[in-house]
Amino acid sequence: MLDAAFDDFTSCSTGDRFATLNAMTEFALQHQAHLARFAQVLEHSGSILSSVAKDLQYSSTANLLQHEVGFAKGQADAYVRLGKLLEHREYPVLAEAIEAGTVSSQQAIIIVREFDRQRDRFDAEFLAMADRSAVAFAEGSDSSQPWSPEDLRDSIRGWFAQHDPEQVELRTEQQHSRRSCKAWVQEDGMVTVITLLTATDGAAVMQFLDANASPRTRLSAPDGDPEIDMRTREQKMADAFVQAFTTAAKSKHTSTQGGSAPTLLVTVPMAEIDKHANGTPALARVSRTQEFVPVAEVSRIICDDAVQAAITDDSGNVLKLGRSQRLFSPAQRKALNVAYPTCATDGCTIPSVWENG
Known part of the structure; x- marks a missing residue:
């Protein structure tokens, strides 16, 4: 059915395209639900050796999924976690949604990851409410589209932060003590800089880099046509990074070396x-x-x-x-x-x- 729908997609009506979208979405979600169930039975079924994966000559369930399904390591680990959720039902509403194929694996992985990070700090009642709310937003409704994994992540973090603002203050203090910056010269003379910033400072830096890495023309050529900026986004961000430092070096507020600006x-x-x-x-x-x-x-x-x-x-x-x-x-x-x-x-x-x- 889907093959025929794809063949006719360029000429079909908008209504038919909605039908194809719905069919494809249902198919994809059911496929992901089956993969999560597959991870569950691999991890929790009885075995001759210590696991089904080892019976099948793989070191672990994640390793089996990497080789047989083609998952990257992080994706394989995430599916193993979903399999454990289906087995132990720590977040029962989410587990039911995964089995029913009403949420995607990526949505489920984000929800589980955020809940796992915070579950020890919150009571069962709040976690149950968060479980219901996250699934409702992930599924969507007649009046609203399903939320993307990124939207779910940001919202869940907001729920936890608002429920326990003292924890946010503590985390900010911890981030301040963990901030760091390292720089070293590579063999070819290029310089690597690795920086760990607090959430606030990091957001300010990202805002500056984003502003200088947006797609745009750069200069006007003599014939009046704009010169196309061929730099990649990463190159633009690197140039903005350097420009920020050279500008700071000229500031009267910067530290001096030998009485002069660096x-x-x-x-x-x-x-x-x-x-x-x-x-x-x-x-x-x-x-x-x-x-x-x-x-x-x-x-x-x-x-x-x-x-x-x-x-x-x-x-x-x-x-x-x-x-x-x-x-x-x-x-x-x-x-x-x-x-x-x-x-x-x-x-x-x-x-x-x-x-x-």
Whole structure:
């Protein structure tokens, strides 16, 4: 029946498409219900060895589901948990909904995961109410669509938080003590940064990164057509991350080093500058990590206040130390912005209004 419906889908009426949607949804939910029941019987049926999975030459039920059904490990573990729920009925309303095929496995997994995290802190009456409410929202009604797993997760967390605000305060204090940031240089010179932030600070950072990673055009090309930004979302977020740090380095509120704002020193031997001028590959060195980078890359970022260049002779003696602060007046900056729509430094294409002179 479904094959015929798929074949006719492009030409059928909206009513027929609703019928196909309902049939496909019912089929998918029943299939997921059978998988949960399968995990239950695998995990809890009698066996010759310590489990049915071992009778069938697998190390565990999850391992069997990975190989025979094609689940990823996390998905296999989640189905094993659903199987245990069907066996022990800790959340009876949800267990019945899974068996009836009225909630999806992903909805059920989210509900179980959130309930398991909190169940020891709440009484049976509240958990029973949450069980009924979560299933009702997951199933939907004639007047409302079924909730997505993400909506269920956020709402369940909200229920628990509102029922026990003191626990939220305690968790916030714990998060504050656990905050951390680590950074290290990889073999190829790239830098890995791993940060763990509190819920509030993390949300603020994500808001900033999201704002700078949204799909949009970047600059206007000379012919009037917008230049298409070809960066991936992850690349945009990385660029925004760097921009936030370079902006913070210029702030009067940031910590200082040697009485000055944190400034990256880039050393460029005069011989390398000559190579770059002649169009051949040339190298500079960044002070913090001692990594070599192309002089062209230095030319691109040198217009930033957070970077200072030191030109040396072949013996390493400093011949010229660039300014760590740009000295153009506001009026001069406006005039330069008119004369140079983008950065005048060779290889740098950022808008001149972003420049610091």
